[in-house]
Amino acid sequence: MVICVTKGLSNLFPIYTKHLKLPRFIHSSRASLFTTGNMMNAKPPNVLIYSNVESIQQELVSFLRTVLAVNEYTVYPVTKHQVKARTWPESTNLFLVHGAVESDLAEEFLDFFLHGGKLMSVCSNLQSFVLSCKEWKADNLPQNALQRDAATSGKKFVTTLRDTQGATREAQFDELFWEKTNNSPSVVSLTDLKTGGKAVFSEIAFADSPNSSNLTSNTKSNLDFFRDLLKSQFGIKINLAIPPNVPAYANGYFLGNSRRKLHFLSQTVNPVKSGDLSLMFCKDLTDCLEPSSTMQPVLVHETPEDFDTVEYYNHLKSSHIGQLVIYLPVATSAMTIISHAELCHGFVIIPRQQTSGVGRSKNQWLSPKGCAMFSLQMHVPLNSPFGQRLPLIQHLVAVAVVRGIRGIANCDKLDIRLKWPNDIYANRVVKIGGLIINSRFDSDQAVVNIGCGLNVNNSSPTGCIDDLIREFNAKNNTNYPCLRIEQTLALIFNEIERLYDAIQCGEVDMQHLYDLYYENWLHQDIPVTMKDAKGSEMSGIVTGIDEYGYLLVKTDNIAQPFTVHPDGNSFDMMKGLIIPKYF
Known part of the structure; x- marks a missing residue:
């Protein structure tokens, strides 16, 4: 039987703040960091996976990316070094641990749990650092050898833990499943009664055999079991369809006035090659090939039904930026497309959904409906103010995003700010947007590609601007309308061009950008x-x-x-x- 939490845990955990191996911003505890009143859920979307066997770790990543709800979570494998660096606790929704861990790693995982985190241990010795169990050997038995039953009459009791400061903590212990073959508990949980941290320890393997790394070939019963555990114990949102439904590729639309479009097409070889993808500009549907991950037909004389071009161009006052647009109902990655294409200054790709959105360092980029996304190409002369300081362009765009939003009627009251180097935050704690930028040199100019995603109408996975507006209305008895993506994008493009041209033409110096940046960022004197x-x-x-x-x-x-x-x-x-x- 599971008898007790190991005594003397204060010796197992060093002081919390001494775990730092990489520099980080000093912050409050996890519990207070994600408290934002009634505004948003604010749970971070990151799910991290550690295993001492690389092949199993990769299969676990594949497994979770299959079963977790689309556009709700990002799944990352992590190394031992990254775990010990402690760069992750405040940004992690769930940490899954598989296999053998050493005591220093166990300290990090259990500390995460005690400070309000969600921890799942699968066929790992991690539980031995907390639980004493004679029968539970975590033998990594194949699932088909286990006769698991829900422990309807399993043991439930409150036990004592100690946190990293040596303070006594109470935790609820529950036997969730019982294994008939070995007559021992197969899945148990601990819940910290102070922070709400949840840890689930499972003896049941993901694979059909102890040596299998093909974790996604489980039987439907085994797959359902782990999906149910994730949902019932951690509140994780699960795909209803396995494999998940992927939106079908569709024809794109070339937007802009006729003169601009004809001029661009006269200077462009059709199709435009972008890596493995071909952008094929078509006069009508009869010219279109089947849309796919390698072929993107773009209709020149049609407009989309789900993007209001009249509203967009009524609000757009720029001369170049945003005037020519490719609108894609479904794209692989707009940033990947624009980064490999030869376009013109100010050209924008606006996707409604992305199947393979990419962020900095090839991180996952969530792309749900309701997120305002764009990828912009700028041609910057190298002998110009921004040409000599290309890294400042990402700060220019970040400032323009915040100022563009605040330029919308009544949105000046919303607390939307910049987190260095490239994120947009609401109420100082909730990430609602981010930027990615790359560049290449072409003769006497730099071709700079900027990708941006901004949560406008989508409350998941973290929160959005509409949530801020609804919260403001509720608190102040107002009735301000939610945002339209078309207006929001147009005002952002106006602000990008206004700031860019003013500095490039010498109307204001670069200090003007610095002043605007400091007015809107989070970090002064921290x-x-x-x-x-x-x-x-x-x-x-x-x-x-x-x-x-x-x-x-x-x-x-x-x-x-x-x-x-x-x-x-x-x-x-x-x-x-x-x-x-x-x-």
Whole structure:
């Protein structure tokens, strides 16, 4: 029987803040970080997977990406180093652990659970650091050898744990499933009664045999079992269809006035090649080939039914940016398309949905309906103010996104701000948007491609601007309307061009952009912790950004601020990380 939580856990867990291996923004506890009143759910969408066997880890990633609800979660494999770096706790919805873990990793996982996190342990020795169980050996038995039954009369009791500060914590213990063959519990759970953290320990393997790495070939019964565990124990949203339904590719639409479109087509070889994809401009449906991941027909003289072109162009006041648009009901990745295509300055691709959205460092980019997404190509002369400071363009676009939203009637009252280097946050804690940027050089100019996703109408996976408006209406007895994506995009493009042209033409200097950026960002004078190449930790204060957009941090021991740049590892889309620039 499961008898007790191991005593002396205060020795197992070092002090929480001493786990830092990479610098990170100092923040409050997990429980308070995601408290936003009635506004949004605000749960982060990241699901992380650790296994000491790489092949099994990859199969688990594939398994979860199949069973988790589409456009609700991002699934990442993590390494031992990344676990110990502690860059992930505040940005993780669920952590799944498989196989053998060492004591230092066990400390990190259990600390996450005790601070309100969701933890699932599958055929791992992780439970041995918490639970004492003579019969439960976690033998990684094949599922078809287990006769599992729901433990309707299983043991339930409150037991004692100690958190990283050595404080006593109470947790509810529950036997969920019982294994008849070995006459022992096969799935148990612990719930921290203070933080609500949930840990589930399962002896049941995902594979049909102990040595199998083909985890997605389980029987329907076994697949349903784990889907039910994720849903019932953690509240994870699950795909109703396995494999998940993928939206069908459809014809795109070339938007703009006739003169602009004809001029572009006269200068363009049709089809436009973008990597493996061909953009085929068609006069009518008779010219169109079947849409696919490699063929994208684009109708030149038609307009879409689900994008109001009249509203869009009524609000668009720019001369170039956003005037020519390819609208795609379904795209693989608009950013991938525009990054490999030769277009013109200001050309925009607007997808309604994406099947393979990509963020920084090839991270997953969730693309649900209701998210305003665009990919913009800008041609920047190298001898111009922005040509000499290309990294500042991402800050220009970020500022323009926030100012474009606040330019909508009554939206100036919403708390929407910038998190360095490329995220949009609501109420200071909820990520509702982000940017990705890349560039290449072509003779005397840089071709800069910017991708942006902004949650406008979609409350999932984290929250959206409409949620902010509804919350404001409820608190102030107002009746402000929700946003239209067409108007929102047009006002953002207006603001991008206004700021870009003003600086490029010398109407204002670059300091104007810095002033606007500081008015709208989250980080002025906040404390950070850095670690240099020798392992020494330093504390400092954020003072601003430098001439190339990198973060400036002032320490007491050094007269001049340090320059730091964005973290380049697999957690680019996660909570506020910085790494010192020593090269």
